[in-house]
Amino acid sequence: SELQDQVIGVLLKAGKKEPAGLARCIALSSLGIFVYRELVHESYHPKLKEAITVLLAALKFNNKAVAQVASDMLMLLSEQVERLLVYHSDLPRKIVEVLSRSLSSLLPRPETSGAITAEDRRLLLSLLGCLGEWCMRLPLLTLTQVQEDGRSLLHHVFEALLTGVKTGAVSPGRSVASPTGTMADFDPDIHVDNLRGEVWSSPARLKSRSGSRELLEGVTAPLFQDEGPASVVQLAARTILSHLVNHLNHFPQ
Numbered sequence: 001s002e003l004q005d006q007v008i009g010v011l012l013k014a015g016k017k018e019p020a021g022l023a024r025c026i027a028l029s030s031l032g033i034f035v036y037r038e039l040v041h042e043s044y045h046p047k048l049k050e051a052i053t054v055l056l057a058a059l060k061f062n063n064k065a066v067a068q069v070a071s072d073m074l075m076l077l078s079e080q081v082e083r084l085l086v087y088h089s090d091l092p093r094k095i096v097e098v099l100s101r102s103l104s105s106l107l108p109r110p111e112t113s114g115a116i117t118a119e120d121r122r123l124l125l126s127l128l129g130c131l132g133e134w135c136m137r138l139p140l141l142t143l144t145q146v147q148e149d150g151r152s153l154l155h156h157v158f159e160a161l162l163t164g165v166k167t168g169a170v171s172p173g174r175s176v177a178s179p180t181g182t183m184a185d186f187d188p189d190i191h192v193d194n195l196r197g198e199v200w201s202s203p204a205r206l207k208s209r210s211g212s213r214e215l216l217e218g219v220t221a222p223l224f225q226d227e228g229p230a231s232v233v234q235l236a237a238r239t240i241l242s243h244l245v246n247h248l249n250h251f252p253q
Contacts, residue, residue, distance in 0.1 A: 107237070164237030
């Protein structure tokens with residue numbers, strides 16, 4: 001309807017240019033819900049592809065909290081991968097490629113030094129989980145098919161995950177690079193940071209986390225370290241890497 005088109009137009013504009021951090025996050029969340037609804041009902045709105053492109057562009061957002069919202073929305077959309085393949089067969093491939101290259105630019109590298117921040121860790125874990133979910137839901141043929149650059153999607157995925165497995169520190173100030181090409185009208189910065197102090201979890205989840213903290217109080221196992229060879233990010237990357245290799249019937253030792 002005309003009203004729906006106007007609302008979607010406002011959300012797309014806000015998702016690209018909204019200067020306030022909280023409002024940008026709300027716009028991206030709304031776009032993710034809009035795409036999910038269109039896929040569930042198979043109505044395929046004409047702005048569907050543009051909405052997904054905005055979410056992908058937001059992965060290179062300079063504010064990590066905003067980038068994580070985009071990653072979480074893409075994670076949600078992975079549930080509808082079969083319908084997305086019907087609507088536009090190239091979009092799932094593009095999503096996995098963007099996630100892989102975004103991870104490659106964010107994950108720690110051997111030549112870098114400096115402690116990983118909690119904000120970086122949350123974004124990296126979100127991206128890793130999102131990438132793993134998309135890879136497990138896509139057909140193997142799509143993952144292994146050679147692309148225009150002479151490499152398969154799995155090549156880019158493994159390249160990103162191996163970067164995370166081999167290293168344990170992230171260089172400060174590195175930005176996310178996206179292979180999508182920058183959108184001409186997309187602003188990767190927020191000019192009003194009103195995200196500080198916001199609580200993004202439900203009361204039930206907060207209660208669960210509080211209970212977990214009590215159970216883990218005093219635990220100093222390497223699993224919970226933020227740096228070094230057993231960092232949480234490395235563990236997540238190694239787990240997803242092994243899971244994908246197992247998915248390919250190679251059964252890693």
